[in-house]
Amino acid sequence: MIIGITKEIKANENRVSCTPEGVKEFVKRGHTVFVEKGAGDGSGFPDKEYESQGAKILKTPEELYRNSEMIYKVKEIFPEEYKYLREGLIVFTYIHSNAHRDQTDALLEKKVTAIAYEDVTDKNGEFPLLKPMSEIAGKGGFIAALNFSQKIHGGKGILLARVHGIRTPEVTIIGAGNSGIGAAELSSAFGNKVTILDIDINKLERAKEILPPNVELLYSNEQNLIKCLKRTDVLMNCILWPKWRKDHLVSRDMLKLMKRESLIVDVACDEAGAIETCRSTSHDDPVYIEEGIMHYCVDNIPAAFPQTSTYSLCNATLPYALEIANKGVKKALTDNKYLRRGLTSYDGKLTLEETGKKQNRPYTSPEKVLGIE
Structure with a gap:
């Protein structure tokens, strides 16, 4: 051929x-x-x-x-x-x-x-050709959060790391798949308080085995999600939203629960998907503001x-x-x-x-x- x-x-x-x-x-x-x-x-x-x-x-x-x-x-x-x-x-x-x-x-x-x-899937129903890029996208998404949390890049000026004598920042990750685990590995290594939400207990158990104790693992339901939205500094979406669904996991109204100037990093980047206010951006113009919340929705993070x-x-x-x-x-x-x-x-x-x-x-x-x- x-x-x-x-x-x-x-x-x-x-x-x-x-x-x-x-x-x-x-x-x-x-x-x-x-x-x-x-x-x-x-x-x-x-x-x-x-x-x-x-x-x-x-x-x-x-x-x-x-x-x-x-x-x-x-x-x-x-x-x-x-x-x-x-x-x-x-x-x-x-x-x-x-x-x-x-x-x-x-x-x-x-x-x-x-x-x-x-x-393309494998015998376990997973996506082997998404997996390698998902891990890199998750880790790259956290690196983007580090960057756009800086005041000089329009963020509220917090360092996403544990610093003595100061409140530890909180990072919430939706999804314990490959990108979610990648994001959690870096964000927890920086000493942040990290929470992963997922509806798959097996994925949460796997995450428990490989991630450090500063990662909280929660079953994903509306009550737990709302609690996280209220306290988090960074929300990272790492789940693929079914393409035909018209509803959203995080609606526009729910953004009003978040702290002003907090940051959303949509790694999955399904437009108007899990996060209603997501729309694809580029590395040249990566962020925008909706409801007072900065959004980073670059659709090819691994290209960096x-x-x-x-x-x-x-x-x-x-x-x-x-x-x-x-x-x-x-x-x-x-x-x-x-x-x-x-x-x-x-x-x-x-x-x-x-x-x-x-x-x-x-x-x-x-x-x-x-x-x-």
């Missing part, structure tokens, strides 16, 4: 889907790899490193898309890239189709086979740490990309039900149930479009 590795065009997106070592894994199995010129620069991988592992450098995205059978990337397809899509092309990336209706339209119109990292993120992402996605390349996309999807759950579009049909519900459009099961029902 011919694999194309693109240069990301999202603002401040310095990650790349594949390391030079990853390219070698494709090449030694007989596949051809094209890398767009400068694709790895932001992550510290110059073109010559890719060439040394057998890749060929192409100068333009048009050339890359035209000559590749599978596009292997990091972020969703942007409007500038729609013109490169064509029938039969495979796209393997983070797609977030429910949030980008125009992208979904383009994938369906061009009959692209699109597989979304974020929807591109080399770490690229290694981690490639380690997770490469086995699936190799499976697609080795078997062909239809057989790979047929053989691997966990990969199949990431199928977003196929032969002009929407195959992701959540996006169908969110966008109120018809969808067909992956099994039906592949003829394996």
